[in-house]
Structure formats: structure tokens, C-alpha cells
Amino acid sequence: MKLVVAKSAGFCFGVRRAMDMALEAAQKHPRQLYTLGPLIHNPQAVAALERMGVELKKRIEAIPKGTVIFRSHGVCLKDLQKAKQKKLRIIDATCPIVKRAQLYAKFLHRRGYAVLLVGDVHHPEVEAIRSYIGDQVEVVGDVRALRSLGPWDKLGVIAQTTQSFALLKEIVAACLEKAKEVRAFNTICQATTIRQKEAVEIARGVECMVVVGGRNSGNTQRLASICKEIQPQTYHIEEAHELDPRWFVKRKKVGLTAGASTPFWIIREVEERIRELQRARS
Numbered sequence: 001m002k003l004v005v006a007k008s009a010g011f012c013f014g015v016r017r018a019m020d021m022a023l024e025a026a027q028k029h030p031r032q033l034y035t036l037g038p039l040i041h042n043p044q045a046v047a048a049l050e051r052m053g054v055e056l057k058k059r060i061e062a063i064p065k066g067t068v069i070f071r072s073h074g075v076c077l078k079d080l081q082k083a084k085q086k087k088l089r090i091i092d093a094t095c096p097i098v099k100r101a102q103l104y105a106k107f108l109h110r111r112g113y114a115v116l117l118v119g120d121v122h123h124p125e126v127e128a129i130r131s132y133i134g135d136q137v138e139v140v141g142d143v144r145a146l147r148s149l150g151p152w153d154k155l156g157v158i159a160q161t162t163q164s165f166a167l168l169k170e171i172v173a174a175c176l177e178k179a180k181e182v183r184a185f186n187t188i189c190q191a192t193t194i195r196q197k198e199a200v201e202i203a204r205g206v207e208c209m210v211v212v213g214g215r216n217s218g219n220t221q222r223l224a225s226i227c228k229e230i231q232p233q234t235y236h237i238e239e240a241h242e243l244d245p246r247w248f249v250k251r252k253k254v255g256l257t258a259g260a261s262t263p264f265w266i267i268r269e270v271e272e273r274i275r276e277l278q279r280a281r282s
């Protein structure tokens with residue numbers, strides 16, 4: 001059995017940057033150090049940070065004093081304001097690419113465009129973007145959701161950074177029938193596109209695909225669903241112990257990829273476990 005491991009598997013630039021900032025803060029300010037929400041969508045990485053003293057708080061009100069780290073998805077305007085009022089030390093790990101999407105939303109809003117955001121309405125990145133333009137935004141996850149919206153004179157379209165480019169294109173095309181003017185910005189992150197393209201290529205050539213990453217990670221879920229469309233024998237796991245030896249019976253070629261928030265050590269453990277299963281069979 002041959003194992004094909006995606007070169008792009010694992011931390012993207014923004015997640016690595018956020019983790020580095022948190023680790024540096026844990027050394028410099030080991031007391032009263034908090035993240036607002038999980039720093040990244042990976043329970044194992046969050047648990048590792050907690051062991052180093054980086055405590056997770058779901059609400060800014062629960063942070064009495066000290067240092068707060070804002071995650072790569074960004075922070076809602078009201079939480080930013082509250083953190084300033086409380087005089088917390090702020091470490092802003094918002095990914096610069098997410099910041100760029102926030103800036104495009106503001107740009108369109110200020111110029112009188114109705115803003116349409118392609119994304120998941122409950123995702124923290126989407127909630128943060130919305131907050132900077134006073135929630136004056138429609139969020140759609142697919143073309144069907146457009147049916148009940150519009151028409152518009154001027155429509156600006158952006159996307160959550162981890163959405164698929166194919167979906168953005170499809171929605172922009174549909175918007176042309178609903179608005180006199182459509183201005184679209186491709187705010188999708190290259191890290192996402194690269195991971196999705198490579199996953200598709202691998203899934204096409206294997207008999208079983210393993211996708212590693214948090215079940216709460218949107219980009220990992222999307223990788224898994226893209227792979228599953230191509231290769232129905234696709235399995236989304238968080239850790240190596242979830243691998244089922246039966247998945248690999250009579251398989252000549254197996255693929256492995258991971259979301260942008262999956263730590264390197266977990267990918268290695270999964271890779272090692274698959275290789276162990278491979279050795280046990282030969």
C-alpha cells in the first residue's frame with residue numbers, strides 16, 4: 001500500500017503566526033493570559049496551549065485583567081471595544097488575510113454597496129467581518145440562499161477566507177441577474193485554495209482518503225467534503241487512534257491531508273499509524 005501525503009497539509013501562515021504569538025506570550029506573560037474563544041479550531045492544540053498556561057475564555061466579560069489574545073479569525077468590534085475599556089493587554093493574532101476581508105467589507109459599505117458575504121453565518125470570522133459594518137450584510141452559504149434576496153442597485157460581494165473559489169464564482173454569476181452593478185473581491189485565502197487543489201488531485205488517484213483536523217474546523221470539514229465527492233471512502237479524523245484498519249484492507253494507494261489548523265505532530269502520528277498498519281499487513 002502506498003501512502004500519498006499532501007505537501008500542503010497542516011498549519012497555514014495565519015495559524016502558525018497565531019500559535020507563535022501565543023507561545024511567545026506564554027513565555028513573556030505566563031500569568032493571566034487568555035484567548036477569546038479557541039485560538040485555532042483544533043481541540044488538541046488548544047489543550048496543549050492550556051497546559052502552557054494559555055486559558056480559553058468564551059466571553060470577554062470573563063477576563064478580569066491581564067492579556068487577551070485575539071485569534072486568527074479576528075475579533076468582533078464590541079469585544080475589541082470592551083477589551084480596551086477593561087485596559088487588557090491586547091495581542092491581536094488576526095490573520096492579515098482576514099483583516100484584508102474586513103477592509104474590503106468596510107470599503108464596499110462606505111461606497112454605498114449592499115454587502116453580500118459568501119460564508120457560514122455562524123463562523124467567528126464572518127461574525128467579526130459583519131460587526132465592522134454594523135451587521136449591514138447578507139450572508140449566503142449557497143446559490144439557493146440568494147433566491148429570497150435582492151434586487152439591488154449596487155452589490156458588493158466578498159467571501160469568508162476559507163470558502164471554495166468555485167462557490168464564490170457561482171454566486172457572483174447569479175448576482176449578476178439580481179443587481180445592476182456587481183463588484184466582487186476574491187477574499188479567499190490562497191492557503192485554502194492550495195490545500196483544496198492538492199486534496200482533489202490526491203483524492204482522484206487513491207482508493208481511500210484520510211483528512212485530519214478538528215471536527216470544529218471549517219476548512220478541514222470542507223477539505224473532507226470535497227474529497228468525499230471524489231472519493232466516497234474519505235474519513236475525517238482528529239487523531240491517530242481513530243484510524244480503523246478495515247479502511248485500508250485491499251487498498252493499493254491511500255491519501256492523507258490535513259486542514260490548515262492541524263498541528264504537525266498530529267499529522268505525523270496519523271502518518272506513522274497508517275505506515276504501521278501497512279507494515280503489519282505486508
Ligand code: SF4
Nearest residue numbers: 012014095097161189
Ligand atoms: S486559512 Fe488563510 S486566512 Fe485563514 S488563517 Fe490561514 S492564512 Fe489566514
